[in-house]
Each structure stands twice: as C-alpha cells, then as structure tokens.
Amino acid sequence: MLDSIASADLVPAEGSVWKHLLPRIHRVSQRFGFHRIETSPLESAGCYPRGLVNSETGIFLEAFSSKKFGLKSQNFLSILRAYAENRIFEREKVTKWYCIEPSFTVEKNVLSPLYEFGLVSFGDPSPISEAHLIISIKNLLEELGLHHPMFEINHKGCEACTPYYREVLARFLQDNQSALCDACQEITSSSCGGRETARTDMEEVFACPNRVCQEILNSAPQILDYLDSPCNKQLTSLLESLDELEVSYQLNPRLFGNSWLSCVVFRVNVSSSVSEGEGTTPLSIGGRYTKLASKMIGQDMPALAFFVPLHAVAQMVEAQGDLEKPEKTADVFLINLGELAAKKSLRLFTELWKNNISVTEHFGENGIKNQFKLAEKKGCALALLIGQKEALEGSVILRDIRSGIQEVFSYDRIIEEIRKRLQD
Numbered sequence: 001m002l003d004s005i006a007s008a009d010l011v012p013a014e015g016s017v018w019k020h021l022l023p024r025i026h027r028v029s030q031r032f033g034f035h036r037i038e039t040s041p042l043e044s045a046g047c048y049p050r051g052l053v054n055s056e057t058g059i060f061l062e063a064f065s066s067k068k069f070g071l072k073s074q075n076f077l078s079i080l081r082a083y084a085e086n087r088i089f090e091r092e093k094v095t096k097w098y099c100i101e102p103s104f105t106v107e108k109n110v111l112s113p114l115y116e117f118g119l120v121s122f123g124d125p126s127p128i129s130e131a132h133l134i135i136s137i138k139n140l141l142e143e144l145g146l147h148h149p150m151f152e153i154n155h156k157g158c159e160a161c162t163p164y165y166r167e168v169l170a171r172f173l174q175d176n177q178s179a180l181c182d183a184c185q186e187i188t189s190s191s192c193g194g195r196e197t198a199r200t201d202m203e204e205v206f207a208c209p210n211r212v213c214q215e216i217l218n219s220a221p222q223i224l225d226y227l228d229s230p231c232n233k234q235l236t237s238l239l240e241s242l243d244e245l246e247v248s249y250q251l252n253p254r255l256f257g258n259s260w261l262s263c264v265v266f267r268v269n270v271s272s273s274v275s276e277g278e279g280t281t282p283l284s285i286g287g288r289y290t291k292l293a294s295k296m297i298g299q300d301m302p303a304l305a306f307f308v309p310l311h312a313v314a315q316m317v318e319a320q321g322d323l324e325k326p327e328k329t330a331d332v333f334l335i336n337l338g339e340l341a342a343k344k345s346l347r348l349f350t351e352l353w354k355n356n357i358s359v360t361e362h363f364g365e366n367g368i369k370n371q372f373k374l375a376e377k378k379g380c381a382l383a384l385l386i387g388q389k390e391a392l393e394g395s396v397i398l399r400d401i402r403s404g405i406q407e408v409f410s411y412d413r414i415i416e417e418i419r420k421r422l423q424d
C-alpha cells in the first residue's frame, strides 16, 4: 500500500538550480553527439528476458507487481528494452543517447520519482568510445561549474582472464576469511565455493567499508596483474586517449561496480574545493555493460553507460557551482515596445530562426536598461529593438551588447547585417 508520493518536479525558475542545470545538460550532451531518448514510465515484465526481472534489477515495484506491470526503476534497463524492441542495431552501427527521466522507488510506503541523467552508447567496442564517454562527462561537469572531475579507472577482465583471477582471489579470501567482517565472510563463502548460483560477485568485498577488511584487502591480488593481452591492450589504449585529452584519472584495481558491469569501469569524482585533489566526492559509476546488453538483445552488443541521480548533481552544483554564470542561449536578443512593435517583432523572430540565427525574446515590461542587462546575462552578442517609431518606419535598432553602440537599419536589411556581424 502506498501512503504518499514524494514530489520531484524539476522547476526551471529564475535563479533555481534547474534553470542552470537543464539547458547545459541538453546542450553539452547534444554537442557530443548524444540524442535524447524518452522512455515510457510504464514497463511490462514480458519485455524482459527471464532472470532480469527480479528484486535485484527491481523493474517491478511491489505495489504494481501483481499484474506484472510496473513503473520503471532503472532508466538504463528501459533504454535497453527500447533499443532492443525497436531493433535500432539493424539501422544504426553506433547509437548514442542521453536521458533526463524519472525512475521510481518505494520506501516505507512512499513512492518516490527520482530523476536520473544518463549517457549511453551502443555498438562501439573500441577504447575510443570509452574515452568519448569520459570526455563528455568531464565537459558536462565542468560546464555545470563543478571542480576538477577526476576518474578512477579499472578493468574487470574478460571471460578469458577473469576465472583465473577469481581462483587466486578466492584462495586469498579463504586464507583470510576469519579476519573479515560478517558481510565479507558471507560473500566469501557464497561465491568461493564454485556455486553457479552465487548471488554476489566475490569482488564485492572490495567495496566493504570496514577498515579491518580494507587493510586485509590491501595485500589482495589485483586484477590488473591478471589481465590477458587483449584486455591489457584495451586499457592501455583508453589511458593513452585520456592522457591526450588531459583527463585526470587514477587506476583503481579495487573498483568493480555492480555485477552487470564488465571490462572497463570508471567512477567519477568531483572536488569540493577549487584546489585540485581536495575533498573529493564520488558522483557515480559507469562503464561497459556489454554483458547485460547482449543478454537483453540476444546477440553480442557493445554497450557503455553512465547514470547519475540528478538531485545529487543539483546538490553539488548548489554547493559549489556558479549559478550566476551566464548561459549563452542565443546570438540575438529581441526587444519590442508596444503592440504594433510586438507584431513586427514576432515576424522578425520567425525570420531570424528561418535564417538559422538563434534568437531569444523577453516578454514583460522591465525597462530597456534591464532588458539589455538580461541580453548580456544570456550571452547574446546583439540586441534588436523595435519601438512604436521603428514599427511605423519599418526599421530596427541594432545594438552591439559589448560595445553598447547602436545603429538603425531598415527592416529589409537587418538579417543581412546580423549575419555579417555574427561572422566577424
């Protein structure tokens, strides 16, 4: 039974974090070649392979589960379902999508929509696609005003090299079992016995927060020493790309993420201080989901994904981002005064768009001075002003925002003039 629904609206009001965040996320994601995907909030069990629909993937919320329909609880799974259902892989070799979508959880009878931001890429197994995802995330976080995004990187190995590593790790864990905490002991005994039904990966011990466990694990065998040559090559090539792109990273052989992640896995951290390396806060984990995607699609499908709860990003941006940083929304800011001018201005607005000149308008009577300030805040290079006099004469005042110099042009010549100025 549900008692209530938590609110989770993203309201882009003036001065709010969402007004700062949302346009930047869209712009940077699109600049890096990701297209927006929107999936239905409703999911049906029949669309998922058996074995994927369980309490761990949590596709189906208790309150809705009797009919095997439910609200989506993970956007990545819904995106995978949409990718498979629409057979996108038959039409596109590489597909890059981003989403800003709610997922749903129920806790203590409260249904909570939780907005997630995610970047996914299908079809490209190369280390370049991994570097592309990482540089997209880095650029986005910097654009949001977050300090020094830093990536921890690991390679989990492949089906050829992981089994031997697991044998060695299992031996190590068994030798040290009595000293480990209860949770790690349980992981050790359930996953080291060679039982195929083990519900956990033994690498999960590396995520244990217990200090004693962490000290013991300091001397545990490291996956990086057990990678075979293809895995080594892949990792080296990714790191070379990151060096070239000047992305700061650290190798972290203890980072494994969830059991659906395979091969390359990374964790994004941001610094809570302007100085690099100080007070690092982990944001989220991403990486290769080829195993999961292939299972869902029924054929080998390279996949990469990074998801982060949007409210976590918002909190960080509020704590350290610069919300006043002007957002360049358009090249031209259009101002009109009076009814006749408003009509002319609307016509000019559509003509500018038709000519591929990005334009924004302000409605409201704030006074000319304030409107020019707003144009500057929005990062516009030029402002156009049509008053009653100009509307009657068929002219437009053009103001260079930076220099403040104004000139009058006839309506017929204005598009040409703007084009010329934007090119300079």
Ligand SMILES: [Zn+2]
Residues within 6 Å of the ligand: 157, 158, 159, 160, 161, 162, 227, 228, 229, 230, 231
């Ligand atoms: Zn391998």
Ligand SMILES: [Zn+2]
Residues within 6 Å of the ligand: 180, 181, 182, 183, 184, 185, 208, 209, 210, 213
């Ligand atoms: Zn432990």
